[in-house]
Amino acid sequence: MEVRLENLTKHFGKTAAVENFNAVLDSGELTCLLGPSGCGKSTILNMLSGIIPVTSGKIWFDNRDVTDMEPADRGIGLVFQNYALYPHMSVMDNIAFPLEIKNVAKDERREKAFEMAKLVHVDNFLDRKPGQLSGGQQQRVAIARALIKQPQLLLLDEPLSNLDARLRIEMREEIRRIQLETGVTSVFVTHDQEEAMSISDSIILMKLGVLQQEAQPQELYDEPANEFVADFLGTPPINKVFGHIENGGIRIESGPLCKLSGLENIKEGHKVHFSIRAESFLVNSSDPVMDARVIRVFVMGKEKLVYLKLGDFEVRAYIDSDQELKAGDRVQIGLRRKGVFVFDAETGERIR
Amino acid sequence: MNRLKEKNRGLYLFLKKIKPLLYLAPFAVGVIVFSLYPIVNVLIMSFKKNYKYLTGAYDGFGFDNYIYVLNSRDFKNAIGVTFKYVLVAIPVSMCLSIVIATLLNKNIKLRAFFQTAYFLPMVTSVTAVGLTWKYMFNYKFGVINWLLGLFHVEPVNWLQDPSANFWALAIYGIWSMMPFTIILLLSGLQNIDPMFYTAARVDGAKDLRIFFRITVPLLSPTIFLVLIINSISAFKVFNELFPLFSGPGVGKNLYTMVYYIYDQFRGRTPPKYGYAAAAAIILFLIIFVFTQIQQLIQKKWKY
Numbered sequence: 001m002e003v004r005l006e007n008l009t010k011h012f013g014k015t016a017a018v019e020n021f022n023a024v025l026d027s028g029e030l031t032c033l034l035g036p037s038g039c040g041k042s043t044i045l046n047m048l049s050g051i052i053p054v055t056s057g058k059i060w061f062d063n064r065d066v067t068d069m070e071p072a073d074r075g076i077g078l079v080f081q082n083y084a085l086y087p088h089m090s091v092m093d094n095i096a097f098p099l100e101i102k103n104v105a106k107d108e109r110r111e112k113a114f115e116m117a118k119l120v121h122v123d124n125f126l127d128r129k130p131g132q133l134s135g136g137q138q139q140r141v142a143i144a145r146a147l148i149k150q151p152q153l154l155l156l157d158e159p160l161s162n163l164d165a166r167l168r169i170e171m172r173e174e175i176r177r178i179q180l181e182t183g184v185t186s187v188f189v190t191h192d193q194e195e196a197m198s199i200s201d202s203i204i205l206m207k208l209g210v211l212q213q214e215a216q217p218q219e220l221y222d223e224p225a226n227e228f229v230a231d232f233l234g235t236p237p238i239n240k241v242f243g244h245i246e247n248g249g250i251r252i253e254s255g256p257l258c259k260l261s262g263l264e265n266i267k268e269g270h271k272v273h274f275s276i277r278a279e280s281f282l283v284n285s286s287d288p289v290m291d292a293r294v295i296r297v298f299v300m301g302k303e304k305l306v307y308l309k310l311g312d313f314e315v316r317a318y319i320d321s322d323q324e325l326k327a328g329d330r331v332q333i334g335l336r337r338k339g340v341f342v343f344d345a346e347t348g349e350r351i352r
Numbered sequence: 353m354n355r356l357k358e359k360n361r362g363l364y365l366f367l368k369k370i371k372p373l374l375y376l377a378p379f380a381v382g383v384i385v386f387s388l389y390p391i392v393n394v395l396i397m398s399f400k401k402n403y404k405y406l407t408g409a410y411d412g413f414g415f416d417n418y419i420y421v422l423n424s425r426d427f428k429n430a431i432g433v434t435f436k437y438v439l440v441a442i443p444v445s446m447c448l449s450i451v452i453a454t455l456l457n458k459n460i461k462l463r464a465f466f467q468t469a470y471f472l473p474m475v476t477s478v479t480a481v482g483l484t485w486k487y488m489f490n491y492k493f494g495v496i497n498w499l500l501g502l503f504h505v506e507p508v509n510w511l512q513d514p515s516a517n518f519w520a521l522a523i524y525g526i527w528s529m530m531p532f533t534i535i536l537l538l539s540g541l542q543n544i545d546p547m548f549y550t551a552a553r554v555d556g557a558k559d560l561r562i563f564f565r566i567t568v569p570l571l572s573p574t575i576f577l578v579l580i581i582n583s584i585s586a587f588k589v590f591n592e593l594f595p596l597f598s599g600p601g602v603g604k605n606l607y608t609m610v611y612y613i614y615d616q617f618r619g620r621t622p623p624k625y626g627y628a629a630a631a632a633i634i635l636f637l638i639i640f641v642f643t644q645i646q647q648l649i650q651k652k653w654k655y
Contacts, residue, residue: 049554050554051550051554071553071554071556072553072554072555072556072557073556076554078551078554080547080550080551082545082547084545084547084548084550084551086548086551086566086569086570087570088569088570088572089569097552097555097565098555098556100565101552101555101556101557101561102556149555
């Protein structure tokens with residue numbers, strides 16, 4: 001089922017949680033709503049589920065306008081951050097509860113619940129109470145309960161944030177597997193960029209209630225629409241140096257002039273933010289664009305991380321582990337084509 | 353203390369040992385004098401034959417008091433009345449309280465007003481309130497009979513008719529039991545995470561199903577706690593008799609177990625302290641067994 005959000009807006013009193021939001025979630029895909037806390041991603045999820053009403057705008061499920069529909073009539077499954085499993089019911093009863101509400105016969109709903117339990121691998125714990133399960137198992141049960149009604153849309157609200165690091169990786173792979181197996185259109189809310197990158201077909205990155213960019217994970221990383229997107233993605237965080245345009249290149253503040261193509265039409269002296277991913281530096285390059293001084297070198301096994309001084313700024317760069325460098329060395333720096341961006345210092349718009 | 357430590361090690365260690373006991377002492381003394389001593393004394397008294405309180409004289413130990421009490425028609429009658437009261441007042445007050453607490457837990461208008469109104473019986477004097485109820489139950493001028501009259505129901509002689517006065521007692525008892533019950537239930541309700549309701553509602557559950565499948569089971573620990581507290585106080589029904597009937601109803605038809613205990617040393621000359629003590633121990637055992645059964649049921653229910 002395709003989900004369309006048209007000019008969706010939500011105000012809580014005077015504060016705007018979501019502002020004029022437009023997006024299309026493709027059928028059968030897993031879309032991540034990504035952003036820092038307070039960016040409105042959970043608000044959008046709650047509007048999709050119908051838990052909170054919209055201030056203005058429309059929500060379409062295929063050709064159905066569900067904007068004013070009750071949550072129960074929308075055909076959605078919801079997975080909560082804290083699982084919200086009923087502590088007094090067994091795993092079986094928890095999974096079957098949505099069918100119990102629909103007055104489905106007991107045998108039938110037990111059969112369906114068993115099927116769901118098998119899909120999420122909790123069929124060995126059907127008689128246990130949620131309190132006797134680990135966090136990961138509880139999350140599996142919550143997913144089974146959300147899926148048993150065969151919803152058109154599965155909504156997951158930060159489903160992994162209560163798990164420890166190792167389980168988080170395991171469960172995100174599981175969620176992806178279950179989503180692909182059932183083919184259900186899914187929306188996944190998270191503030192963890194790595195989680196979003198690894199699990200989704202498409203990512204919607206938000207900031208302060210406004211959509212920043214909607215794209216496939218790799219595209220989001222390689223072609224950020226603005227400075228916020230570039231800053232938000234990547235580990236370690238993208239390097240940022242400030243400067244201005246000079247002779248078609250960038251003069252880094254109190255630092256070298258970096259020769260760069262594609263800036264010919266920008267007026268001289270324009271202030272810019274120059275962002276370079278750590279893996280996009282070519283240290284001791286045969287085609288250098290500037291020079292820098294090495295401050296520190298960290299050995300990381302398969303590669304080395306060097307800290308370089310560029311004018312007023314320190315940047316991190318990855319180099320091959322067989323490259324011998326030490327603090328104080330002067331090096332010639334080249335840049336790869338990918339992962340080098342120039343943003344307008346004032347608007348954050350992408351220039352190059 | 354430090355100088356003592358070096359000079360006299362034995363004394364220092366002794367003081368160190370009894371220091372915590374000194375902190376405990378004020379409360380412990382109170383408990384021993386006012387709770388433990390009377391309880392043990394009642395237990396001993398219940399086995400003393402022909403115990404005379406003033407002289408302290410008695411004719412040895414035995415089960416005579418128990419045999420007398422258990423064979424007494426008044427006491428058997430009292431057990432009957434008391435059980436009837438418990439079995440009527442507890443379920444009714446519990447059901448009404450759950451409903452009211454659930455409603456008070458919602459965001460209704462005038463919520464503060466209703467909360468105050470329901471808790472009012474707790475802060476008013478039992479006797480004053482009891483007398484008010486006495487007027488409300490009045491055969492000719494009472495507001496209850498007037499209300500019944502609006503629905504063309506014959507007036508009931510609440511206080512003088514032996515077939516009706518139990519219900520007057522029950523209504524008054526239920527009414528005075530409810531505020532505390534509602535407070536406890538309300539605090540239990542507020543401990544239920546609202547996300548359970550959201551989850552159920554998203555799946556299409558209606559109010560009634562949410563109430564019976566989610567609210568009540570999650571509230572059950574509080575419900576059992578309240579059941580036990582209320583049963584104990586209902587078994588001891590006694591105070592309620594005075595403002596309404598100035599005694600155990602018509603004749604002795606509302607003769608409760610605590611009234612029997614009271615009557616043994618207040619209503620008889622010479623006072624029968626031994627019988628009173630034996631009856632008190634029997635009442636204790638009944639309450640003990642009753643609450644144990646409730647605990648067993650709770651364990652089966654527990655999630």
